[in-house]
Amino acid sequence: MNELAFARALHVLGVVVWIGGVSMATSVALPGIRRGLFGPDRLQAFQAVEGRFVWQARTAVIVVGLTGFYMIERLDLWWRFSTAHYWWMHAMVGVWAVFMLLLFVGEPFVLHRFFPRWAQRDPERAFAVLLAVHVVLLALSVVTILGAVAGSHGWVP
Numbered sequence: 001m002n003e004l005a006f007a008r009a010l011h012v013l014g015v016v017v018w019i020g021g022v023s024m025a026t027s028v029a030l031p032g033i034r035r036g037l038f039g040p041d042r043l044q045a046f047q048a049v050e051g052r053f054v055w056q057a058r059t060a061v062i063v064v065g066l067t068g069f070y071m072i073e074r075l076d077l078w079w080r081f082s083t084a085h086y087w088w089m090h091a092m093v094g095v096w097a098v099f100m101l102l103l104f105v106g107e108p109f110v111l112h113r114f115f116p117r118w119a120q121r122d123p124e125r126a127f128a129v130l131l132a133v134h135v136v137l138l139a140l141s142v143v144t145i146l147g148a149v150a151g152s153h154g155w156v157p
């Protein structure tokens with residue numbers, strides 16, 4: 001039982017570091033960078049913030065995935081994926097899969113190769129789209145967190 005409690009604690013810690021960082025990026029860093037508050041070179045300001053956070057996010061996403069699947073296996077919760085009442089279980093795995101793809105495939109192949117050229121050619125649009133993508137990801141994550149905490153503590157819709 002102690003292992004389960006520890007896995008749950010690590011799971012939540014990973015979510016706090018990861019989604020907390022996404023929240024800070026979406027509500028503070030990206031709007032400031034977009035308006036040039038961190039200097040006139042917006043691309044450089046963005047890369048400075050992103051380059052430091054991406055490894056924290058990658059580590060946290062891996063910890064959340066490992067501890068999440070460990071809890072499913074130990075508690076034998078696979079059946080929950082066959083009922084819509086546990087939509088928040090699907091949401092957790094869905095949000096996790098999207099971020100895995102973005103952090104391990106999108107970041108090196110799109111953000112490093114394609115985005116810099118776009119940001120130099122049309123910075124207004126490039127940073128507006130980047131912010132919009134973050135707003136959508138944050139919204140999905142927040143709904144997932146609300147559903148997961150309420151659902152795993154007894155809420156059944």
Ligand code: HEM
Nearest residue numbers: 015065068069071072092093095096141144145148149152
């Ligand atoms: C592979 C991905 C994931 C798996 C397999 C997974 C699995 C689980 C499991 C099995 C539980 C315990 C449920 C229960 O006790 O009834 C849980 C709890 C939770 N998960 Fe996930 N999860 C994943 C990703 C995520 C993500 C991406 C988030 C946030 C965006 C998240 C947030 C939470 C929260 C907040 C709890 C509730 C903790 C508590 O209050 O006790 N999980 N997760």
